[in-house]
Amino acid sequence: MRSALNLAQNDEEVDRVDDPAVLKQAMVRVAQAQDREAFQLLFSYFAPRVKAVLLKAGSQESQAEDLMQDVMMTVWRKAKLYAPERGSVNAWVFTVARNARIDLLRRASSRPYDDVYEIELESDVASGEDNMFETERAERVSEALAELPEDQRQIIELGFIEDMSQSEIAKKLDLPLGTVKSRMRLAYGKMKSKLEAVR
Amino acid sequence: MNIHHHLDEATLLRYASGDLDSAFTMVVAAHLAMCDSCRQAARDAEEIGGHMMDRVAQAPVSSNAFEKMMARIDAGQDEQIEVDVSRHKKADSDVPLPLRNLIGDHLDDVRWRLVAPGVRKHEIKMGKKGESSLYMLNISPGMAMPEHGHGGAEMTLILSGAYRDKLGVFGPGDVADLDEHIEHQPVVEPGEACICLVATETPTRFKDFIVRLMQPFVRI
Ligand SMILES: [Zn+2]
Numbered sequence: 001m002r003s004a005l006n007l008a009q010n011d012e013e014v015d016r017v018d019d020p021a022v023l024k025q026a027m028v029r030v031a032q033a034q035d036r037e038a039f040q041l042l043f044s045y046f047a048p049r050v051k052a053v054l055l056k057a058g059s060q061e062s063q064a065e066d067l068m069q070d071v072m073m074t075v076w077r078k079a080k081l082y083a084p085e086r087g088s089v090n091a092w093v094f095t096v097a098r099n100a101r102i103d104l105l106r107r108a109s110s111r112p113y114d115d116v117y118e119i120e121l122e123s124d125v126a127s128g129e130d131n132m133f134e135t136e137r138a139e140r141v142s143e144a145l146a147e148l149p150e151d152q153r154q155i156i157e158l159g160f161i162e163d164m165s166q167s168e169i170a171k172k173l174d175l176p177l178g179t180v181k182s183r184m185r186l187a188y189g190k191m192k193s194k195l196e197a198v199r
Numbered sequence: 200m201n202i203h204h205h206l207d208e209a210t211l212l213r214y215a216s217g218d219l220d221s222a223f224t225m226v227v228a229a230h231l232a233m234c235d236s237c238r239q240a241a242r243d244a245e246e247i248g249g250h251m252m253d254r255v256a257q258a259p260v261s262s263n264a265f266e267k268m269m270a271r272i273d274a275g276q277d278e279q280i281e282v283d284v285s286r287h288k289k290a291d292s293d294v295p296l297p298l299r300n301l302i303g304d305h306l307d308d309v310r311w312r313l314v315a316p317g318v319r320k321h322e323i324k325m326g327k328k329g330e331s332s333l334y335m336l337n338i339s340p341g342m343a344m345p346e347h348g349h350g351g352a353e354m355t356l357i358l359s360g361a362y363r364d365k366l367g368v369f370g371p372g373d374v375a376d377l378d379e380h381i382e383h384q385p386v387v388e389p390g391e392a393c394i395c396l397v398a399t400e401t402p403t404r405f406k407d408f409i410v411r412l413m414q415p416f417v418r419i
Contacts, residue, residue, distance in 0.1 A: 043265050065264070086242060087249070091249030098216070111297070113224075116232065137246065145247065161252065
């Protein structure tokens, strides 16, 4: 009961900030001015989502709460690595959560991912025009995913949200590994053709 | 950089979802450091993650979660990290940024071990036991790598020099992102040694590889 109430509350807050441009602006203010109000907005939007993803990926409740804290802390600490011209805040926070899972659960290193972000920042950036384009990119990706057939969408969800490996997905769905791979490629291909249509 | 051989799309999705182990992640990241188009593709793949996370049913967080975080910041343990974007283009480095943490700034400084005539190897220790292995190879010009069927996936990124196989010529920045069942027989192009970064799924494989290297070479 309590969780249902909380959820409703979260949804109301979400209505006010569910706009990629608002999130992006907030993220930039956090990076440039350590703006806590902006960060609070990001926190109220992302913390329940990050925690949900961690739970779906197999964390226990208390571990998910702690990990969520670490993820949001990293969003704050590494704010300057976020390149607004290069992608949505959603995708950025997703990668921070992904990296936390890699570092903490698998004991590998997410360092290479950060290095790639740094390179991205440094490579020729983006005028206001590209900024528009990047928002459009994120929209195209969403469109493509909304149109995916269920069998492809399910594989994407298992891989990105439930943190399953390709071979785990194959086992769970009782499919050959090759089929999992080809469905992934199909899903990706659809997204790509949507993106190319706007290029 | 003129790159002709890129990452498989399934690999890009695995990278974006965090499904690759440390050895393969490193080869992918090193290619991304060299390849603008795959870097954009990886970004797009990460947008998939953003989209999926955005639509997940939210989980309630503890009521004082934000205050807790602000307290950590006030305590001064969690300062923002400054980013030094000039590191990547450091003029005197010929090593892709992600790999520099493991082997330093210069290919010349890598310490090689001769494992077969014309074949030098440098093992990179990382990740957990039983995971894929990561190593560098330095193969002399004209040297053929014997055909090796792959017991598992293998990924090779050329850092300098070039080799040729039935898929074409692989030069600096090119990546051979191979499925288990692809057979190939690279031969290093004349002129200079070929230095590459390799991740292989099964560590024992390399032994077979060396055994085969000991067999007579085809030279061009
Ligand atoms: Zn590429």
